[in-house]
Amino acid sequence: MKLDSKIPQGPMAEKWSNYKANQKLVNPANKRKLDIIVVGTGLAGASAAASFGEMGFNVKNFTIQDSPRRAHSIAAQGGINAAKNYPNDGDSIHRLFYDTVKGGDYRAREANVHRLAEVSNDIIDQCVAQGVPFAREYGGLLDNRSFGGAQVSRTFYAKGQTGQQLLIGAYQALMRQVNAGTVDLYTRTEIVDIVMVDGKARGVIARDLVTGEFQRHFGHAVVLATGGYGNAFFLSTNAMGSNGSAAIKAYQKGAAFANPCFAQIHPTCIPVHGEFQSKLTLMSESLRNDGRIWVPKKKEDAEAIRAGKLKPTQIAEENRDYYLERRYPAFGNLVPRDVASRAAKERCDAGFGVGATGLAVYLDFKSAIERLGEDAIRARYGNLFQMYEKIVDDNPYETPMMIYPAIHYTMGGIWVDYELQTTVPGLFAAGEANFSDHGANRLGASALMQGLADGYFVLPYTIQNYLADDISTPRMTGDEKEFVDAENEAKAKFEKLLAIKGNRSVDSIHKELGLVMWDFVGMARKKEGLEQAIEKIAAIKKEFYSNVRIPGSGEGMNVELEKASRLADFIEIGDLMARDALHREESCGGHFREEYQTEEGEAQRQDDKFTYAGCWEYQGEDKAPVMHKEELTFEVVKVAQRNYK
Amino acid sequence: MENNISLTLKVWRQNGPKEKGRFETYKLEKVSTDSSFLEMMDILNEQLINDGNEPVAFDHDCREGICGMCSLYINGRPHGPDDDVTTCQLHMRKFKDGETITIEPWRSAGFPVIKDLIVNRNAFDTIIAAGGYTSVSTGGVPDANAIPIPKVDADEAMDAASCIGCGACVATCKNGSAMLFVSAKVSHLALLPQGKVEAARRAKNMVAKMDELGFGNCTNTGACEVECPKGVSISNIARLNREFLKAKLQD
Ligand SMILES: Cc1cc2nc3c(=O)[nH]c(=O)nc-3n(C[C@H](O)[C@H](O)[C@H](O)COP(=O)(O)OP(=O)(O)OC[C@H]3O[C@@H](n4cnc5c(N)ncnc54)[C@H](O)[C@@H]3O)c2cc1C
Ligand code: SF4
Ligand code: FES
Numbered sequence: 001m002k003l004d005s006k007i008p009q010g011p012m013a014e015k016w017s018n019y020k021a022n023q024k025l026v027n028p029a030n031k032r033k034l035d036i037i038v039v040g041t042g043l044a045g046a047s048a049a050a051s052f053g054e055m056g057f058n059v060k061n062f063t064i065q066d067s068p069r070r071a072h073s074i075a076a077q078g079g080i081n082a083a084k085n086y087p088n089d090g091d092s093i094h095r096l097f098y099d100t101v102k103g104g105d106y107r108a109r110e111a112n113v114h115r116l117a118e119v120s121n122d123i124i125d126q127c128v129a130q131g132v133p134f135a136r137e138y139g140g141l142l143d144n145r146s147f148g149g150a151q152v153s154r155t156f157y158a159k160g161q162t163g164q165q166l167l168i169g170a171y172q173a174l175m176r177q178v179n180a181g182t183v184d185l186y187t188r189t190e191i192v193d194i195v196m197v198d199g200k201a202r203g204v205i206a207r208d209l210v211t212g213e214f215q216r217h218f219g220h221a222v223v224l225a226t227g228g229y230g231n232a233f234f235l236s237t238n239a240m241g242s243n244g245s246a247a248i249k250a251y252q253k254g255a256a257f258a259n260p261c262f263a264q265i266h267p268t269c270i271p272v273h274g275e276f277q278s279k280l281t282l283m284s285e286s287l288r289n290d291g292r293i294w295v296p297k298k299k300e301d302a303e304a305i306r307a308g309k310l311k312p313t314q315i316a317e318e319n320r321d322y323y324l325e326r327r328y329p330a331f332g333n334l335v336p337r338d339v340a341s342r343a344a345k346e347r348c349d350a351g352f353g354v355g356a357t358g359l360a361v362y363l364d365f366k367s368a369i370e371r372l373g374e375d376a377i378r379a380r381y382g383n384l385f386q387m388y389e390k391i392v393d394d395n396p397y398e399t400p401m402m403i404y405p406a407i408h409y410t411m412g413g414i415w416v417d418y419e420l421q422t423t424v425p426g427l428f429a430a431g432e433a434n435f436s437d438h439g440a441n442r443l444g445a446s447a448l449m450q451g452l453a454d455g456y457f458v459l460p461y462t463i464q465n466y467l468a469d470d471i472s473t474p475r476m477t478g479d480e481k482e483f484v485d486a487e488n489e490a491k492a493k494f495e496k497l498l499a500i501k502g503n504r505s506v507d508s509i510h511k512e513l514g515l516v517m518w519d520f521v522g523m524a525r526k527k528e529g530l531e532q533a534i535e536k537i538a539a540i541k542k543e544f545y546s547n548v549r550i551p552g553s554g555e556g557m558n559v560e561l562e563k564a565s566r567l568a569d570f571i572e573i574g575d576l577m578a579r580d581a582l583h584r585e586e587s588c589g590g591h592f593r594e595e596y597q598t599e600e601g602e603a604q605r606q607d608d609k610f611t612y613a614g615c616w617e618y619q620g621e622d623k624a625p626v627m628h629k630e631e632l633t634f635e636v637v638k639v640a641q642r643n644y645k
Numbered sequence: 646m647e648n649n650i651s652l653t654l655k656v657w658r659q660n661g662p663k664e665k666g667r668f669e670t671y672k673l674e675k676v677s678t679d680s681s682f683l684e685m686m687d688i689l690n691e692q693l694i695n696d697g698n699e700p701v702a703f704d705h706d707c708r709e710g711i712c713g714m715c716s717l718y719i720n721g722r723p724h725g726p727d728d729d730v731t732t733c734q735l736h737m738r739k740f741k742d743g744e745t746i747t748i749e750p751w752r753s754a755g756f757p758v759i760k761d762l763i764v765n766r767n768a769f770d771t772i773i774a775a776g777g778y779t780s781v782s783t784g785g786v787p788d789a790n791a792i793p794i795p796k797v798d799a800d801e802a803m804d805a806a807s808c809i810g811c812g813a814c815v816a817t818c819k820n821g822s823a824m825l826f827v828s829a830k831v832s833h834l835a836l837l838p839q840g841k842v843e844a845a846r847r848a849k850n851m852v853a854k855m856d857e858l859g860f861g862n863c864t865n866t867g868a869c870e871v872e873c874p875k876g877v878s879i880s881n882i883a884r885l886n887r888e889f890l891k892a893k894l895q896d
Contacts, residue, residue, distance in 0.1 A: 054783060065706060066704065066767070067769065069713070069770075070712045074711050075712065122784070126783060127789075128839065133802040133803040133833065136799040136800075140795055140796065161807060172779075173778060175777065178770075179774040187767065239707045274677055278681075387710065390730055390734050393736070551697070557763070559700065
């Protein structure tokens with residue numbers, strides 16, 4: 001496998017301009033002859049599909065939900081970054097670039113990140129033109145706030161519903177193209193395989209989730225924008241349908257899967273409260289702007305709270321340990337997510353945790369309410385507070401919130417080069433599905449930025465560079481042997497699942513996988529644990545293929561069958577994550593190996609050995625994958641120990 | 646405080662769009678009042694699967710009240726007995742031990758049943774495609790701060806834009822009208838200078854599409870506003886009517 005990152009020549013700040021100046025383009029008449037398949041309608045997929053349609057390509061766009069507007073991007077709360085420097089607080093493209101590389105613990109490709117920072121401002125302009133109602137100041141100009149890992153205010157937001165508003169903007173642009181006839185939309189349709197012809201991605205096999213029928217679709221190029229795979233953990237902040245299946249299919253067709261172990265644990269989620277729990281709810285990171293995180297200073301207070309004998313409001317100020325402010329005075333409550341998550345775990349493991357389970361810390365708005373008044377806090381976070389109250393049945397204006405870390409985002413994903421092309425020619429990956437810009441840890445408010453950058457401003461250029469050589473490739477009908485074979489293979493997989501007729505529900509096995517992932521491949525990992533995880537996951541795989549029970553048939557809608565086919569792929573992802581985590585003998589970003597920490601318990605990178613992206617190549621069913629390295633070089637950023645003190 | 650309750654569920658089962666549906670009755674024991682309504686449905690489905698039966702199909706995704714995918718008519722109310730929440734945010738503490746809960750799909754000519762509790766809401770996308778956007782393409786737009794927008798307008802636009810497209814307004818309306826949904830989009834865009842340019846044309850095209858798709862007329866009963874989980878106000882309908890009139894006058 002060859003990993004050619006195709007980084008353009010020239011100084012960092014000129015690479016993207018150079019690329020655009022020299023790339024190949026497709027003229028309007030030829031665009032009409034070219035078909036592009038876009039899988040996914042989240043920020044990355046919808047923005048790409050809409051832009052391709054506007055440019056004149058023929059687009060087929062797929063989503064598993066009933067409407068493009070339901071993609072998981074809708075749930076993002078906090079905001080989106082850009083280097084506008086409207087607040088005049090010293091921000092710049094260079095600083096956003098630098099913060100992102102540093103925040104990612106020096107495991108991202110500089111050139112991609114620089115381009116991301118460059119196009120960030122265009123995104124805000126685009127969204128405003130679409131009618132995204134970002135928050136504004138009384139003077140009528142856009143308001144900004146700050147997010148973890150940054151010392152400037154560069155985050156644009158729309159109440160606590162930024163993802164919703166950005167996605168609706170992209171969705172509306174997409175529906176305009178559907179109306180114009182440039183985009184064919186397939187809702188409740190799942191891509192179950194990628195079709196290869198002569199070594200290139202040339203289409204997909206889809207399954208209509210309403211009828212159960214299989215379909216063959218041709219495209220001169222295929223873009224995967226299918227989101228992240230955090231649901232391998234069963235419990236995560238992701239939507240119930242978020243999955244890694246398309247990524248796994250790509251991997252099995254020869255696309256490298258990079259840094260699978262880089263998963264982000266978000267520090268501020270509502271703690272787990274029962275076995276019936278189906279997902280974890282995020283409390284936006286923006287809350288850390290005004291909320292202060294603490295646990296009791298005295299163990300006996302923590303114990304009394306856990307036993308229900310003491311309330312947090314009864315603990316005097318001097319008996320509270322604002323541990324983030326104590327350990328990281330420069331960034332305080334706004335340290336990056338990985339740092340905040342581990343600090344919470346450290347306090348809880350040491351016996352200072354609160355809540356019935358002891359696996360929770362407080363996020364307190366008392367000082368902010370005293371300082372700004374309850375109305376100001378309500379205006380900023382009203383919907384989040386309401387959400388908390390509905391779930392927990394507790395009033396966060398009066399009692400501090402309880403939070404605990406949870407799996408949230410996957411930095412790892414399909415390896416892509418500078419053009420967002422995978423190692424399979426003609427197969428591109430965008431948004432959370434690719435591995436590109438966040439290294440080992442993503443900063444808050446930069447996933448929305450990346451998804452829209454990929455879809456609006458990167459792929460519309462880079463895909464032309466590929467398609468320019470394809471203008472004389474005629475459309476295929478879908479009746480070619482490669483398509484028929486791929487369909488038969490996909491059908492056989494579904495039939496195999498239905499034929500198992502075992503005794504256990506899909507969810508019960510998924511929960512088992514999730515526990516193994518959380519215990520051994522979660523917030524703190526070590527060699528023995530990871531080795532055990534690999535064995536346990538193999539056992540779960542065996543159990544799944546011999547004992548899963550899927551009622552009903554392959555005809556018509558069958559939700560259990562959908563879940564089973566996704567779980568089959570989560571099992572593969574779980575295995576990959578554990579292998580990658582085992583091989584990476586260092587701590588960096590979201591990947592914390594207990595063996596590699598400083599005396600103060602901070603993550604310790606091993607730059608001499610691991611300054612690379614670990615890219616896994618599939619070797620066949622039940623064979624161990626092979627790892628290749630994309631070495632990372634840093635021309636501009638000075639690699640240093642991250643320091644938020 | 647957390648409690649366990651027992652429930653009788655009367656659930657609408659329907660195998661496919663063309664099949665006849667019926668209610669089935671199920672018993673559930675020891676449901677934690679801390680669980681959400683959809684987690685209760687998960688428990689029911691786990692029980693059905695373990696007994697060798699087909700689980701109940703229902704729509705859901707984010708389970709945070711934002712994607713608009715969950716639906717359900719619970720004891721005669723869309724999204725159930727709590728106010729300002731979607732079904733996924735409804736918690737079992739709103740129900741009593743021993744209670745019988747009736748669970749049905751949205752019932753409206755515009756939203757045909759696909760299976761059990763799942764309905765087809767594609768009509769909403771078709772209405773948006775008819776004009777629910779600003780006609781700008783990617784690139785070549787002015788700086789985001791080029792046009793100041795009064796904060797009150799931006800905030801009001803945001804309130805209208807918070808519609809999640811769930812369809813509760815249609816489901817609760819005796820006429821099956823989609824006016825609240827349409828007016829939320831027309832208002833959101835008409836309130837902003839970027840969307841104002843096409844406001845009248847947009848209103849006309851979206852309303853025409855809504856009529857064409859078989860949604861009923863609005864007779865101002867206000868039921869939609871009461872059931873909207875996002876508090877979208879019927880004052881948006883007045884704004885829609887104004888834009889619609891403007892379009893008629895321009896014709
Ligand atoms: C609760 C929450 C809050 C967040 N808040 C923020 C924030 O404030 N700021 C920020 O920057 N980021 C935030 N994030 C992260 C961010 O929302 C996501 O990373 C981002 O939206 C992902 O966008 P996407 O387009 O890559 O994928 P998604 O939005 O996940 O879309 C995936 C699409 O792929 C489709 N799909 C998947 N598989 C298939 C298949 N096999 N066949 C067909 N279609 C398929 C789905 O239907 C969907 O349309 C948050 C995430 C969560 C969970
Ligand atoms: S207006 Fe309210 S009830 Fe109607 S679709 Fe939008 S959010 Fe749902
Ligand atoms: S599941 Fe998303 S709003 Fe209820």
